[in-house]
Amino acid sequence: MNPLPLLLTLSSLLFALGLLAVLTRRNAILILVGIELMLNAANINFIAFWRYGSVEFDLTGPLFVMFSIAIAAAEAAVGLAIILMVFRHTRSTDLNRLDSLHG
Amino acid sequence: MVPLLLLSPLILLAALGAVWKARPVHAALLLALALALVAVLYLSVGAEFIGLVQFMVYVGGVAILIVFALLITRPGDEAAEVARRPRSLALGLVCVAPVLGILLYAVSKGLPVAAFEDANPKLPVQALGTELFENAVPAVLTVGVLLTAVLIGAALFAREPGPKSELPADR
Numbered sequence A: 001m002n003p004l005p006l007l008l009t010l011s012s013l014l015f016a017l018g019l020l021a022v023l024t025r026r027n028a029i030l031i032l033v034g035i036e037l038m039l040n041a042a043n044i045n046f047i048a049f050w051r052y053g054s055v056e057f058d059l060t061g062p063l064f065v066m067f068s069i070a071i072a073a074a075e076a077a078v079g080l081a082i083i084l085m086v087f088r089h090t091r092s093t094d095l096n097r098l099d100s101l102h103g
Numbered sequence B: 001m002v003p004l005l006l007l008s009p010l011i012l013l014a015a016l017g018a019v020w021k022a023r024p025v026h027a028a029l030l031l032a033l034a035l036a037l038v039a040v041l042y043l044s045v046g047a048e049f050i051g052l053v054q055f056m057v058y059v060g061g062v063a064i065l066i067v068f069a070l071l072i073t074r075p076g077d078e079a080a081e082v083a084r085r086p087r088s089l090a091l092g093l094v095c096v097a098p099v100l101g102i103l104l105y106a107v108s109k110g111l112p113v114a115a116f117e118d119a120n121p122k123l124p125v126q127a128l129g130t131e132l133f134e135n136a137v138p139a140v141l142t143v144g145v146l147l148t149a150v151l152i153g154a155a156l157f158a159r160e161p162g163p164k165s166e167l168p169a170d171r
Helices: A003-024 A030-054 A062-091 B002-020 B024-045 B048-073 B077-108 B125-135 B137-158
Strands: none
Touching: A003 A030, A003 B002, A003 B077, A030 A062, A030 B002, A030 B024, A030 B048, A062 B048, A062 B125, A062 B137, B002 B024, B024 B048, B048 B125, B125 B137
């Protein structure tokens, strides 16, 4: 049996969990946790199609994952820096309280 | 196949904990566990290099960054968060269920292309390096510029306000 459907189901569930975190969390840092989970779900898809897909001797999947990991790291660093700056202004990372652009 | 069957529930359980736990530090540590298990998954399907990169960047970098950010910002009022968590989770589940339904329906419909049991059993690191630094050079350079910009930008954002404002006015 080909394990591709298993990996695709895993990544679908992981994506749904990430989306749930993004929708329900109020702490900005924990929303980043959800975004990381969704990015990982996409990476699992790339690797699954590379490993068990229909194209042999192909490197597109792993290449995409490499770039995706690099960009995810950049996104996390900038996101956390912005959250730290906002925290310094408002003493809070609760998104419900951050309803004003006034510095 | 057997490692995948063992790893998939573990990854999902760790991710579920990262979403479910009301306490932020528990959630961040469970995220680190989930990311580490995904790295093990990559190792077990033959993409060792990607697994190691995942381990170093995600587990060693991003997850630790998140834990440190939580320690710096010290999210207060945990009791209120714990109390309102079930209601927001129920509302979130209502929104996520259709998305998950569509995704699982697409997976169950099967693939339009033939799938091989062993399309690429092993990741050839040398070929990946050649591909990266011969055919994908513009993309590699772009990512390099992006990461440099991120380094400078994040340092500018996160630094303490400088002593400029404290300089004497007559200078």
